[in-house]
Amino acid sequence: GLVPVLTGVDKEVFRRDIYPMRRPVVLRDVGLGPCLDKWTLEYLTQKGGNCEVKVHVSTVPQMDFLHKNFVYRTLPFDKFIQRAAEKKHSDFFLCQDESYYLRSLGEDVRKEPADLRKQFPELAEDFHIPEFFESDQLFSSVFRISSCGLQLWTHYDVMDNLLAQVTGKKRVVLYSPEDALHLYLSGDKSEVLDIDSPDLERFPEFVKACRYECVLEPGDLLFIPALWFHNTLALQFGVGVNIFWRHLPAERYDKKDPYGNKDPVAATRALQTLERALHILDELPPDYRDFYGRRMVLRIQNRTYCSQQGGAAQGDYD
Numbered sequence: 001g002l003v004p005v006l007t008g009v010d011k012e013v014f015r016r017d018i019y020p021m022r023r024p025v026v027l028r029d030v031g032l033g034p035c036l037d038k039w040t041l042e043y044l045t046q047k048g049g050n051c052e053v054k055v056h057v058s059t060v061p062q063m064d065f066l067h068k069n070f071v072y073r074t075l076p077f078d079k080f081i082q083r084a085a086e087k088k089h090s091d092f093f094l095c096q097d098e099s100y101y102l103r104s105l106g107e108d109v110r111k112e113p114a115d116l117r118k119q120f121p122e123l124a125e126d127f128h129i130p131e132f133f134e135s136d137q138l139f140s141s142v143f144r145i146s147s148c149g150l151q152l153w154t155h156y157d158v159m160d161n162l163l164a165q166v167t168g169k170k171r172v173v174l175y176s177p178e179d180a181l182h183l184y185l186s187g188d189k190s191e192v193l194d195i196d197s198p199d200l201e202r203f204p205e206f207v208k209a210c211r212y213e214c215v216l217e218p219g220d221l222l223f224i225p226a227l228w229f230h231n232t233l234a235l236q237f238g239v240g241v242n243i244f245w246r247h248l249p250a251e252r253y254d255k256k257d258p259y260g261n262k263d264p265v266a267a268t269r270a271l272q273t274l275e276r277a278l279h280i281l282d283e284l285p286p287d288y289r290d291f292y293g294r295r296m297v298l299r300i301q302n303r304t305y306c307s308q309q310g311g312a313a314q315g316d317y318d
Helices: 011-021 041-048 075-084 177-182 204-208 265-281 286-304
Strands: 005-007 025-028 052-058 070-076 098-105 138-146 162-165 170-175 213-218 221-224 229-234 240-244
Touching: 011 025, 011 221, 041 075, 052 075, 070 075, 075 098, 075 138, 177 204, 177 229, 265 286
Parallel strands: 005 025
Antiparallel strands: 025 221, 052 070, 052 098, 098 138, 138 240, 162 221, 162 240, 170 213, 170 229
């Protein structure tokens, strides 16, 4: 399916009509500020300055976090911008046509979320954060800058998220949280790297996941609700800004999470408790484990599912 595109949405309309639906939407003409005209290559290199940034560098454009087919390297911001914008490099780390990806970080990487106003104060003045939420809910503002062709692994975040495309075009493919079981997850990331021609011998269930797609043009803003999976592909060299905010009360989130992708505290505790319960079941012979395991599955399903997905009715163990 296509992600719906809406024009001229203000805070009131967003909060009343879009936000409660918990579905992705592309918002056009929301007024991202002078960055839309100003952020040329020359301007970015000049105003971004030569502060060091940590970037992902890969010999292939499809970055794979689970098998780490990239290395981290440090470059001055202005040099990074120039390299990310060119197809062939005279200066390079791995090979002439290597790909680059920057996800900007906070000062203290482990504790502090990224904040455009702190890391890139001059550029931050050009970018107007859409006021779709209360200012005290703002969690982070993150630069996303990548080479043309760069594709980022499919993953989810636990916070609501606006992805602003300032320059260049980007394709984004999304999957609903309800399709999590078809995505072959390892933590918050999917193992299916090539979503356009997946290996169906390895990932036969993947075809069941419903795909939503959009192409972001400069000035577009994509609302990605928490837990929605997303996969981005840079159709051109481009600059994006991610805005994460806390839509749940602050204490629900993991305090040691500068990225916004650690599971909420209660979810982590529940998963740990489940692991302990499974260890306890290991004390029983297989037929007993099977008997009680099936009943536990059903209990979890009846207790937690919003809707009975896939027609899993009472007594249906498939």
